[in-house]
Amino acid sequence: MTASPPGSGRGVMRAVTFGRTGEPADVLELARVPVPLPGPGRVRVRITLRPVNPSDLLFVRGRYGRRPEPPSPVGFEAAGVVDACGSGVGLAPGTRVAVDAPGTWQDYVVASPDDLVPLPDDVTDEAGCQLTVNPATAVLLVRELAARPGQWLVQTAGASAVARMVTRLAVSGGVRCLNVVRDDRHRDDLAALGAETVAGPPETITEQVARYTGDRGAAAVLDAVGGSAGSAAARCLSPGGRLLVYGMMSGDPLTLDPDDLVFRDIEVRGFWLPERLRRLDAPARADLTATVLDGARSGALVSPVEARYGLADFAEALRHADRPGRTGKILLTA
Numbered sequence: 001m002t003a004s005p006p007g008s009g010r011g012v013m014r015a016v017t018f019g020r021t022g023e024p025a026d027v028l029e030l031a032r033v034p035v036p037l038p039g040p041g042r043v044r045v046r047i048t049l050r051p052v053n054p055s056d057l058l059f060v061r062g063r064y065g066r067r068p069e070p071p072s073p074v075g076f077e078a079a080g081v082v083d084a085c086g087s088g089v090g091l092a093p094g095t096r097v098a099v100d101a102p103g104t105w106q107d108y109v110v111a112s113p114d115d116l117v118p119l120p121d122d123v124t125d126e127a128g129c130q131l132t133v134n135p136a137t138a139v140l141l142v143r144e145l146a147a148r149p150g151q152w153l154v155q156t157a158g159a160s161a162v163a164r165m166v167t168r169l170a171v172s173g174g175v176r177c178l179n180v181v182r183d184d185r186h187r188d189d190l191a192a193l194g195a196e197t198v199a200g201p202p203e204t205i206t207e208q209v210a211r212y213t214g215d216r217g218a219a220a221v222l223d224a225v226g227g228s229a230g231s232a233a234a235r236c237l238s239p240g241g242r243l244l245v246y247g248m249m250s251g252d253p254l255t256l257d258p259d260d261l262v263f264r265d266i267e268v269r270g271f272w273l274p275e276r277l278r279r280l281d282a283p284a285r286a287d288l289t290a291t292v293l294d295g296a297r298s299g300a301l302v303s304p305v306e307a308r309y310g311l312a313d314f315a316e317a318l319r320h321a322d323r324p325g326r327t328g329k330i331l332l333t334a
């Protein structure tokens with residue numbers, strides 16, 4: 001069943017929701033809820049496509065930076081079409097938009113116009129539904145690292161969508177990329193982006209990286225894994241190097257040797273996109289949006305898609321998203 005025609009907003013729609021935090025496969029369910037009405041200054045968007053992102057799953061597990069208040073819908077980004085507007089909103093119904101708002105694993109979402117990016121004709125729904133999280137993250141991570149041409153950047157979860165985008169940006173700036181992955185399957189893909197691949201057990205990472213960087217070490221490490229892989233990557237830094245932590249795929253803590261931090265002057269910092277966006281003024285945000293749209297057009301900030309599932313088949317989509325060695329995103333269609 002898809003949503004009833006909204007009309008006055010009294011129809012029902014499908015929503016993937018959870019009543020308690022836990023493993024997504026155990027706690028998510030397809031519910032029927034009223035189609036929301038857009039109040040003054042708000043916009044209702046009919047969602048056409050959304051990705052399965054690691055942050056969606058962390059949120060359901062209660063391990064994300066935003067705490068859920070169950071029963072809660074899922075999903076933080078999407079592509080869709082403006083369907084109805086509250087008073088004072090100038091967006092025309094029918095406008096294609098990227099959505100940066102909670103609850104995108106539903107048929108409809110009500111959002112602020114500030115949470116929407118109108119999509120130009122040359123940006124597909126496939127790129128648009130993944131526009132607001134990973135591309136912006138990749139651009140800001142690369143800016144923050146400010147690695148210089150010839151320096152080495154080590155990334156864990158090195159075949160993720162973010163890591164591939166970072167790789168394209170970094171390589172185009174002359175930075176040398178070493179991407180740490182769980183196995184060798186991604187080697188050819190990453191070579192095509194201009195990155196060297198480091199694969200194998202975490203205890204071999206530091207030594208493998210040193211074969212490339214020699215005594216210099218890496219100027220920067222981007223860690224999205226934590227645990228033994230993230231800790232090993234951190235040990236690859238050169239004196240004065242920077243560790244930027246932006247994910248927690250393993251769910252395990254990082255172990256950082258205080259001797260390393262103190263005597264080798266290592267800088268460690270966390271990165272969370274919502275917090276970074278909050279600190280940007282309006283012109284800087286507009287500039288970031290323009291950069292991300294350019295990256296969507298050029299392909300530099302687009303992730304390939306491995307499979308699409310209907311919203312009602314979200315459980316199958318989750319199983320697929322969890323498979324090691326994916327080469328692209330899993331999307332949920334209407």
Ligand SMILES: NC(=O)c1ccc[n+]([C@@H]2O[C@H](COP(=O)([O-])OP(=O)(O)OC[C@H]3O[C@@H](n4cnc5c(N)ncnc54)[C@H](OP(=O)(O)O)[C@@H]3O)[C@@H](O)[C@H]2O)c1
Nearest residue numbers: 054159160161162182224246247249250271272273324325
């Ligand atoms: N801090 C922020 O603001 C922010 C914003 C966006 C994304 N992120 C984070 O960025 C990371 C990547 O996101 P994405 O959307 O690009 O991911 P993605 O394309 O869905 O890919 C996930 C990657 O994680 C790897 N992975 C999964 N479990 C792992 C484990 N236990 N150990 C090592 N690697 C593991 C997978 O490796 P295989 O290829 O081996 O399967 C895959 O390459 C996530 O941690 C996400 O939360 C953070």
